[in-house]
Amino acid sequence: MALFVVPLLGLVARTPWNRVGELLTSPVVGDALRLSLTTSLAASAIAAVLGVPLAWLLARAEFPGRSIIRGLVTLPLVLPPVVGGAALLFALGRRGLLGEPIYEASGFLLPFSLWGVVVANTFVAMPFLVITVEGALRNLDPRYEGAAATLGAGRWTVLRRVTLPLIAPSLAAGMVLTWARAFGEFGATITFAGNLQGRTQTLPLAVFVALENNRDAAVAISLMMVVIALSVLVLLRDRWWKAL
Amino acid sequence: MARPRRIAIPVALIAMVTGCSVNPSGHREELLVFAAASLRDAIGQIDEIFEVEYPEFDVLVNLASSSSLREQILEGAPADVFASANTANMDQVMEAGGVVGVPTIFVRNLLQVAVPAGNPAGITGLADFANPNLLIGLCAEEVPCGSFGRQALANAAVSASIDTNEPDVRALLTKIEAGELDGGIVYVTDVLAAGGGVEGIDIPEDLNVVAEYPIVALRGGTNPEAAAAFVAFVISAPGKAVFADFGFQSP
Numbered sequence: 001m002a003l004f005v006v007p008l009l010g011l012v013a014r015t016p017w018n019r020v021g022e023l024l025t026s027p028v029v030g031d032a033l034r035l036s037l038t039t040s041l042a043a044s045a046i047a048a049v050l051g052v053p054l055a056w057l058l059a060r061a062e063f064p065g066r067s068i069i070r071g072l073v074t075l076p077l078v079l080p081p082v083v084g085g086a087a088l089l090f091a092l093g094r095r096g097l098l099g100e101p102i103y104e105a106s107g108f109l110l111p112f113s114l115w116g117v118v119v120a121n122t123f124v125a126m127p128f129l130v131i132t133v134e135g136a137l138r139n140l141d142p143r144y145e146g147a148a149a150t151l152g153a154g155r156w157t158v159l160r161r162v163t164l165p166l167i168a169p170s171l172a173a174g175m176v177l178t179w180a181r182a183f184g185e186f187g188a189t190i191t192f193a194g195n196l197q198g199r200t201q202t203l204p205l206a207v208f209v210a211l212e213n214n215r216d217a218a219v220a221i222s223l224m225m226v227v228i229a230l231s232v233l234v235l236l237r238d239r240w241w242k243a244l
Numbered sequence: 245m246a247r248p249r250r251i252a253i254p255v256a257l258i259a260m261v262t263g264c265s266v267n268p269s270g271h272r273e274e275l276l277v278f279a280a281a282s283l284r285d286a287i288g289q290i291d292e293i294f295e296v297e298y299p300e301f302d303v304l305v306n307l308a309s310s311s312s313l314r315e316q317i318l319e320g321a322p323a324d325v326f327a328s329a330n331t332a333n334m335d336q337v338m339e340a341g342g343v344v345g346v347p348t349i350f351v352r353n354l355l356q357v358a359v360p361a362g363n364p365a366g367i368t369g370l371a372d373f374a375n376p377n378l379l380i381g382l383c384a385e386e387v388p389c390g391s392f393g394r395q396a397l398a399n400a401a402v403s404a405s406i407d408t409n410e411p412d413v414r415a416l417l418t419k420i421e422a423g424e425l426d427g428g429i430v431y432v433t434d435v436l437a438a439g440g441g442v443e444g445i446d447i448p449e450d451l452n453v454v455a456e457y458p459i460v461a462l463r464g465g466t467n468p469e470a471a472a473a474f475v476a477f478v479i480s481a482p483g484k485a486v487f488a489d490f491g492f493q494s495p
Contacts, residue, residue, distance in 0.1 A: 095422060109379075112408050211315060213311055
């Protein structure tokens, strides 16, 4: 318990309370907050859209190499974020494996753009969603779906009216975890998307840069991030935690 | 008595491992040097020569942007020596009473425009930095090479279209070398260090900015004699010759 509380106390102790208002209303913070919220929410949404079908495949379908796929999907969880960012750069950068042909053909570039931040965030955070939803699908009592089928429901109806509602708490919890991870992402973002105020400088990057010469601002922004994250996680009610 | 034996083996292993790490090479004393990122290769060589001259010392180098190092020192890091890429960071450490004696400027450095090998974007000078179609990187304004770079651009009256502010000069160099950026402003020594991976385009003398690197022994260190010996070696003629090999200028 102390392991989690003491660093927070350290942060609170260093906060320049008389300057917090002024520090948090600067344009740097405003831009970073806007970017952080947009990119983390986008990453969460994309993770859900891509992750639920993937989780379904991993939980329900039997195919050779399934455990390898599962391993690959959870790899970003153990990969150091900077390594993840470097890998994204080698794959999707201007001279990247896929990035180069895409750039030559269309001029589209992910690094140094907002979408680069979204991709970096999705890459590191999506495993949380896939794991949570896969777990929920595995633990689902198959008799509910079986009962719906015997009552005449088609596959799509079963999915829509039985399966998804039953895993909804887990899906919600998974999306919140995904959001939280994306919100705090630093290494992959700075390595892949770069660092530019208003375009790619999210809150964690702003803190990192502020630490260089404006410790007060760094502490104030850090505290703000803690408050935001804590509020969201506390709102994640008990029954959803059980669903994780 | 199975229990004591079950515990004994892991404990013995732990003791062996910690014993090993406490005394890796006999009884060498550790010297912790904090050096600016641009000093990476030169300090590596200095480190080797110093350890040959003074085999009783084991030099550990922490490389990062000078502002990052300054923060760590002010927060109490037990560094013995600090070599900064500008005097502003050193002044802050001095003001906090962290230095022993007075810092000495041991080298100077100049800025240079760096482009990937082959110069694919055809950059010819600072004026090209205003082109929004090019991917241009600088160091973050808070670190020395970032503030110097912006000074040079101001000297040239160029309003640059920047795409990223990298946390230190080597991070910037890596992205340029990888071709992910079309150009950036780094030190002359960084272009040299990158070998053929990066090409340098000179910045005219009247626009360029001279970086002066001070070095000093720190009060918070654990080994003052080693620190003094290291600083003395760096500012000596043979020490300066090493830096000259890497493209640094004498002060």
